[in-house]
Structure formats: C-alpha cells, structure tokens
Amino acid sequence: MSEDNLTPREGGGDRDPILEADALPHRGRKPFVLHEWLREKLALIGRMTRHQARFFLIMLGASWGVIYESFRSHSWRRTVRYEFGVTLNSVVGGGLIATLFSGTLTGVAAVSQTIYWLGLAGLAKMTGSILINVVIREIAPILVGILLLGRNGMLSVTELGLLTTGGQVRSMQAQGLDPFLLLVMPRTLAFTLGGFTLGILFSFAALLTGYVISRISGVITNPVWTFFYDVVVAMSPADYLIIPLKFITVGFVVGLGGCLTGLTATNEDNLRTLLPRGFSRGLLIVMAVSVLFSLDL
C-alpha cells in the first residue's frame, strides 16, 4: 500500500480515489477502429442468424435421431412402447371425432361446391382430379396438421415444457431415463402414424359428405362407387406416394416440433411464453411442409 493511500483524507475533500477509479473508463472514449467495429457487427449478425436457425437445426438433428433410434430394437423398451401406445390412443382416439367432423364440414363447404360448379361449367370430367389436387393434397394435410397441433401438439408442448422447467426432466435423467428415448421418439412416431390415419379418414369423410350433399341436391346421379372410382382414376402414380407422405410428414413434424419446443424451454419460460411459441412454430412447420410438397411435384 503506498503512502498516498495511508494519508487520511479530509471530509468533503476534493478527490475520492474510489470514485475516480470508477469514473476512469468513462472519461475517455475508445478510438474508432474499423476492423473492431466490423467484427462486432458481424458477430451480431452471426448471433442473430444462429438464434433464428437454432430450432431448425435442432429439428433436423432430432429428426435423424428419431428415425435412427426407431430402427434399433434396444430403443423399444416396454416403457417406450407404453408411451407410444398412450400417445397413439390420444392422437387417433381423441382426435377421431374432431377429424371426421372437420372432414364432413370440408365435404359440405368444398367438395359439394366443387362438384356443383364444375358440373355447371361443363367440366364434370375434371371433378376427380380437382378434388384430389385441392382437397386431398392441399387442404387435408393442413387441416389435419392444425387439428393435431391444437389437440395433441400443444399438450406435448405444455407437458414437456412444465417437466423441463420444473426439474422433472433432470430427475428422469438421474434415473437413467433418457427423455429423448422415453418421450420424444415414441410421441413423434405416434403423431406420424396418427397423422396418416387421421388424414385418410379426413379425406374419406370429406369426399363421402361431398358426394352425399351433391346427390341429395341432384347435382350428380352416379352411384357412390362410380364417384369414388372417378376420384381414384384421377390420381396419378405420384399422388399415391405424395399424399400418404404428406400426412406422415405433417404428423412427424408436428409431434417432433411440439416435443422439442417443450424440452428446449428454459427457466425463464412459462405457459404465457411457451404456448404462443409452440403454436406459431407448429403452424409454420405445417405450412412449410405443405408448401415443400407442392413445389413442382
């Protein structure tokens, strides 16, 4: 300690060494250095880009993880099978009525109108292909995706989010229970299977209702099997691949997105931040998948 510091300071003296030291960095401004400034701006852009792409990259990695683990027999322990069964029951059993009802409404609103207006325009031969391209390929996956997201996806977001922020996920890890294996994989695969099942049921309900309405109103006189035959004939070979693939993919991404949104919650999150985030992400994912499959296919 120097002698200067040992000298007693008079009350109300002119210099306070502590305050002086605190004020020192503010006294002089740093000189402008171009490459420092550029580096800071680039770092900012990088941080923002990484932040925005973070969830997308997590989704990509986790998608591969789910597919990879699902083919390993060791992954399918009885606890994992149980979670798969419970989630599948909840997705298909719980969403069945809502899906059939939505399909019926779509049949009334879209299918019967399509049949009516195409008949009026003398384009009745195009009915099958229009229904396949518009209702089954475009509308059905989006509506089924939204139903999945609203009924079960948001449930996964909430459940896993609360487990993560509450510390239960950490406790599961302490017991050797991997949340990815125990929760994410079976739930995602149940959503996948559920998406396909509900998509096919939705399409069938929409077409059948559309036919019934058109038949009652006298727009068409064909028997039901002729109507369905026309629809099936209008399908191209690619449709047999793309339509199921679209339902499967929508279910997969909705399930995975919901689980990951929940598992990536931080201590600062609560239901007010988790639910809007989960819903907007889920909706974006469904739309992105729909658009992706519509790109020149």
Place this chain on the structure above:
Amino acid sequence: MDIRTVGPLLELNKAVPSFEESGLPPVPFSMRVMPGECVVVEARDPENATQFADMCSGLVPLDEGSVKFMGLDWTELHDREVNALRGRIGRITHRASWPTFLGTHLAITLQQLHHTNRPMDEVVAEAARLSEQFGLPGLPVLRPGLLSSADLLRAGCVRAFMGRPRLLLLEDPLEASPVELERAFLSALTDARDKGAGVIWLVRNNAIWQGYQQGVTSMWRLADDGLVAVRTG
C-alpha cells in the same frame, strides 16, 4: 461395459464441479464409498445437496478430476452406458421428480420397467410390498399431484429402494417426515446395505441420523471449501 464388482462403488477423485453448471464450490471433492457402507454428508443448503447427488450421478460437468461409479468414469461412457449405470442408482431427491402425466404406480416402477427385463408382475409385487412397508395402504395409483406430501415422501422411498440399487443417494427423507417412516426407512436402508448397496445420506440436520449412528461408516460436511471429514462418535 466392464463393470467392477470389487473396490470402491463410488469414487470422487479430486473432482472439481463446474460452478456455472452446479453452483457447487469449484474445489476438489474426494470421497470413496465402498459396497455396504453408509456415508452421511451434512449439507445445510438443500440445493447444494441435490447438486452434490447430481455430481455423484455424473450429471454435473467437471472442470478437473473424475467421478467413478462401479469403477467406470462417467465422462468416458456413452449415453446408453451412462443411462444403464444410472438405472442402478436409487435416489430420493428434493427436486420435483414426479412426472405429471403418469400415475404414481408407473412413476414408481418406471426405472425398473425401463432398465430391466423383470416380469411386470414381479415388479408390481415388489412395489406393493415396499409401499406397505413404508406405510402406504398399497401401491398408489392416483396421480402424484393428488397425493399428500407425506404419501409422496413414502412413494419416493418406495421408488428409491425398488430393485436392487447399487448406490442410494438419499436427500434427507426423514426431515419433516411422519415418525413411523423412520423405522421403515432404516430397515430398508439396512436391507439394501446387506445386499451390497452403498449409501450416501445427505442431511441438513445432524439430529436426524443420530438413531442410526452405529450404522454410519463415515461423516462428511459439504462446506464452501469442499467435503470436510467429520469425526463421529
């Protein structure tokens, strides 16, 4: 995975926990727990006790040193091996540990059902037997949120002693517990030790373990400068 069946069950060898990840003091921790031993660790802060138990389970990253369980260093194992080893640890924790979407019966048996091939009937029978031993009328099937805190504590004890745990990490289950739980707990503890389990019993208050003083192998205190050995008796 070559598991050692002799030698220390748990070995903290100058393990320095990451302060950012755990909040534990970043000083070397050294301790050994042999099969059948019961080590009492006095930790005044429950959060530190939980983090210390996490460190023993290989959940806390280390800046230096190593933590070995059954002769295996946590950091040198793959995820599957780590999870399989953790399946051999029975734990009672202050941290929320009951998944809200499962019934209590499933949460109790989950670890056994996940890590073993034991028949379901056998697992359920053991869970029911332990439930009665700890003072429950049977295996609770209600959701954890519907159980009283005393019953949840009993269920936590059942879960920790299920199967044949090799290591028990017990975060003060007797604090604020019903009086009749003490006898059942100490009895289960002795049984587990007889079968070769090592026990780390984390306590806040020294008075709690005095009834089991003769069974305690060693006593430590979790302080700001790490683990300090305390003379017993």
